Amino acid sequence: MPSIFTRILQNELPASFVHRDEVVAAFLDIQPLTPGHTLVVPVREVASLSDLPPEILARVTALGQEIGLAIRATDPSVTGINWLLCDGPDAGQEVPHIHLHVIPRRKGDGLRFGGKGSKTERADLDDWAARIETCLKDQMAK
Numbered sequence: 001m002p003s004i005f006t007r008i009l010q011n012e013l014p015a016s017f018v019h020r021d022e023v024v025a026a027f028l029d030i031q032p033l034t035p036g037h038t039l040v041v042p043v044r045e046v047a048s049l050s051d052l053p054p055e056i057l058a059r060v061t062a063l064g065q066e067i068g069l070a071i072r073a074t075d076p077s078v079t080g081i082n083w084l085l086c087d088g089p090d091a092g093q094e095v096p097h098i099h100l101h102v103i104p105r106r107k108g109d110g111l112r113f114g115g116k117g118s119k120t121e122r123a124d125l126d127d128w129a130a131r132i133e134t135c136l137k138d139q140m141a142k
């Protein structure tokens with residue numbers, strides 16, 4: 001049974017993409033911890049970090065870095081970024097398709113890890129995705 005992220009990557013389920021190529025993709029988390037919360041996902045479905053080839057991990061982290069830059073460029077209120085990667089159910093991993101969370105932080109946002117984000121309208125996710133995607137394309141073209 002393919003993971004929910006594989007189903008998104010195969011266009012069976014909707015998502016608000018900011019980037020996709022043959023190795024990595026990124027889309028907005030459906031329950032963002034903060035506005036702009038983005039997931040970076042290898043196209044190859046592996047549950048555990050241990051099974052991800054290092055060269056693909058490098059692509060995931062490089063895209064995570066670019067997305068952090070793009071989020072900061074599109075929203076000056078973002079003054080920090082958290083990365084989160086949960087490897088295994090005991091580490092809090094819910095979707096068994098390894099992924100990197102890129103979580104924008106704003107002064108006084110009050111985020112405490114361990115909670116759940118709130119379900120967000122697709123239009124809001126699409127709006128964020130479009131803004132990040134625009135900055136990302138500019139950056140990656142340089």
Ligand code: 5GP
Pocket residue numbers: 004013015016027028029030031032085086092093094095096117
């Ligand atoms: P994990 O706990 O596995 O590190 O994180 C899974 C993340 O995937 C959660 O933040 C959750 O909100 C997000 N998520 C779960 N299902 C979907 C979905 O169908 N679409 C999107 N865009 N995100 C999802």
